[in-house]
Amino acid sequence: MLRKLHGLPSLAVMLFVVTLACTGAALSLMPTFHRAAAVIPAAGEVSVATLAQRVEAHFPQAERIERDLSGEVVVHYQQDGKSRADLVNPLTGESIASYQPSAFMIWVKDLHRSFLLGKSGRMLAGFTAGFMVLICLSGTFLLVRCIGGWKALVKPFKGTGSKRIHSELARFAVLGLLLSSLSGAYMSALRFNVFTDHTYVEASFPETVSGGKSAAVGSLAALKSIDLSELSELISPVPNDTQDVYSLTTRHGSGFVDQSTGQWLTFQPLPESGAIQQWISRLHTGEGLWWLGLILGASALTVPVLSYTGIQSWWQRRSLSITQKNSQVNKVDISQADTIILVGSEGNTTWGFARDLQANLSKAGCKIHCAEMNQLSEHYPQAKRLFILTSTYGNGDVPSSAHQFLVKLPVFKVDQTLQFAVLGFGDQQFPQFCQYALDVDAALQNKGISRLHNVGLINRNSTAQFREWGNRISDVIGIPLALTHNPLPTPTVKLTLLDREDYGREGLAATSIFRFSAKGSHLLPSFEAGDLMGIVPPGDDVARFYSLASSTTDGVLEICVRKQLHGVCSGYLHGLKVGDGIEGFIRHNPEFRPAVGSTPVILIGAGAGIGPLAGFIRKNTQRNPMFLYWGGRNEEADFLYQRDLGRYLDDHRLTGLQTAFSQAKNQAAGQITEKTYVQDKLLQDQTAVRQMLEQGAQILVCGGRDMAAGVAQAINDILKPLQINVDVLKAQGRYLEDVY
Secondary structure (H helix, E strand, O other), rough: OOHHHHHHHHOOOHHHHHHHHHHHHHHHHHHHHHHHOOOOOOOOOOOHHHHHHHHHHHOOOEEEEEEOOOOEEEEEEEOOOHHHHHOOOOOOEEEEEOOOOOOHHHHHHHHHHHOOOOHHHHHHHHHHHHHHHHHHHHHHHHHHHHOOOOHHHHHOOOHHHHHHHHHHHHHHHHHHHHHHHHHHHHHHHHHHHOOOOOOOOOOOOOOOOOOOOOOOOOOOOHHHHOEEEEEEEEEEOOOOOOEEEEEEEEOOOEEEEOOOOOOOOEEEEEOOHHHHHHHHHHHHOOOOHHHHHHHHHHHHHHHHHHHHHHHHHHHOOOOOOOOOHHHHOOOOOOOOOOOEEEEEEEOOOOHHHHHHHHHHHHHHOEEEEEEHHHOOOOOOOOOOOEEEEEEEEEEEEHHOOOOOHHHHHHOOOOOOEEEEEEEEEOOOOOOOOOOOHHHHHHHHHHOEEEEOOOOEEEEOOHHHHHHHHHHHHHHHOOOOOOOOOOOOOOOOOEEEEEEEEEEOOOOOOOOEEEEEEEEEOOOOOOOOOOOOOEEEEOOOOOOEEEEEEOOOOHHOOOEEEEOOOOOHHHHHHHHOOOOOOOEEEEOOOOOOOOOOOOOOEEEEEEEHHHHHHHHHHOOOOOOEEEOOOOOOOOHHHOOOOOOHHHHHHHHOOEEEEEEEEEEEHHHHOOEEEEEOOOHHHHHHHHHHHHHHOOOOOOEEEOOHHHHHHHHHHHHHHHHHHOOOOOOHHHHOOOOEEOOO
């Protein structure tokens, strides 16, 4: 049994353990390198005030000073409008060198922490560390049993070959590996809220400050009382802002210092549990303990050899099979759930907050059922709490996963014991900030459901506001909630504009097709037509998303963009010239894809919405039945992808094409004689469309919301003889929308 307990986990996670060990060995050298590069004053020789004064003399635009556990002091400052960082000598405040973390070591750290797989990779790394603890403990007991007791651990081992090598290396490395794996598993548990993280405390921002003239930083009493060895971070106040303060974080807590009086305004000490957790982190990384880092690195280097010799021993014993049981995640049925979480989201960001809430409540023993707002059930028989977490799309609109909620609410059966709370996510730059959340809150009250708590509003996915809301809810329901979800920024890729096609530039609907290539030696990320490209325009920090009209295999990243009146991002893109560079990121959208197989696919769009539809047609190399209904303004000026669509018709990647132009002109009179929209063309072809839908056809709609609403109504009219509607098709996965 003990051998299986040691052998099976070792084989199951061998590749991941070796990866963690090799990357950990590389990272273990960093504390030594950092220590060697640092200038370490004697204890009591330099205070934080003295350091800040010296740095200010050489870096007048210094914004932040950091000191890591190895003793390196880094100053962050502005120069020529750009953010820079230098490693400085704390004895003089002078620059030692430009501070630029090694891209390779950052990659190694990401590989070590998450196998380059993001959150799922971090979870996998945590499980691997847990398995490593089991492997170390079971291996130690196996070794002791094999050599005849604990006292024999200090005596020479007998035997030869791989078994001897395995035993000798295990004896040398077991303590270091056990320390690394235990501390790594604990840190992973902290990350996923198995334990409460107390390693960082945040002081309350002071309600009042003196507002006096800023004093010399070297004279501030609070900063003079802190030795440099205790410093973690010092953030300077904004120049000429007498109401701003110094933000100081030390090894023992954090707080704010008045820039005029030099006195502490607030200070939040680090709890004892936080200090212990910080020590566990240091024991794992070796930061501040360079000699320990070398010991841990040497232990880690034995893992590849231990793995190889372990496999040899396993093979020699001729184990015939290794089986693993996959743990099953039990989903709480609606009939058993005592807590319901419904999510309204346009780009899936809100789901991360919902999962954090779900995890906290589940940890407290609640039975949670989590679903889209569109999936509101008629009744939740055991539910006592209903949480609605919803974003607001744009300026007050309904997000895509919630458009059926208010429609279904009238038939919702209310129990007297049920209480609800709504949490809205939005952006305060819009006048209708979180308006949909407010509408849902009002609708639930009108339904007669009692409030658990007033509606909460979160600006730009603020983690702090989410945490505060959780604290308020925790006080009401009596369940501790440590909400910590923080949607990380997505890594961007640098792109160069390779080509553009412009349409309707003299009219009101200027639209362009942009084709980008990866810049320099960079490679395009993986994407498919229908995925989204996020772009943050200069001077803004909110991403705009555009549907992709190409796939990675096309060698270009292609989007179709209409220039919007006062549109910040569309205006930025339309101002690009061939050769200009931008940065963007990919958000995968697997829910908007044509079905695989020979059943007909009906593509419906208008304006720039043709982009992903053209991409789907381009990839239809199997020549499956594919029909396009598309609407534009003017055939002469605005017929997007006209040449491409003609070619696709010729080679049968496109089976049929129907176009509608809302400003078609009588060529003889030169006047607009008719207004035809894409839904009109659908109704004209309703017999053929109905027959395709009877055959199991799928519909994909892309374009503006008004167009999509008109198309849905037309399809409902076409479906009446079949006694089904668009909602039925959506439930079957046969009606997909990408609307904006």
